Amino acid sequence: MPLFFLIPLFTGLITGYFLNKENDEIGYxxxxxxxxxxxxxxxxxxxxxxxxxxVVVLFGSKKLLQKKMYE
Structure with missing residues (x-):
């Protein structure tokens, strides 16, 4: 399985991490x-x-909905 889909993910996350501390428009x-x-x-x-x-989203949302119904 080629892992080339991780390149834009890690690039975006690293850039977002370093520029998140900015309060200007560049942070947004x-x-x-x-x-x-x-x-x-x-x-x-x-x-x-x-x-x-x-699968994770479907089962996770089902458990969260059941938990919220019983509260």
């Missing part, structure tokens, strides 16, 4: 670009990774 722009790179890397991810994330 880096946050938006980090979110875009996360979406882009999920699009490029192999189907096994996408399926695994889908």
């Amino acid at each position: 722009i880096s946050g938006v670009l980090t979110a875009i790179s996360l979406i882009f890397s999920l699009i490029l991810a192999p189907w096994q990774v996408q399926l695994g994330l889908l």
Whole structure:
């Protein structure tokens, strides 16, 4: 399984981490670009990774909904 989809993810996360401390517009722009790179890397991810994330989201949301109903 090629791991080239991790390149935009790590690039965005590293850039967002270093520029997150800025209070100017550059901090907000880096946050938006980090979110875009996360979406882009999920699009490029192999189907096994996408399926695994889908299963985690479905079962995690079901457990959270059940927990919230009983509170």
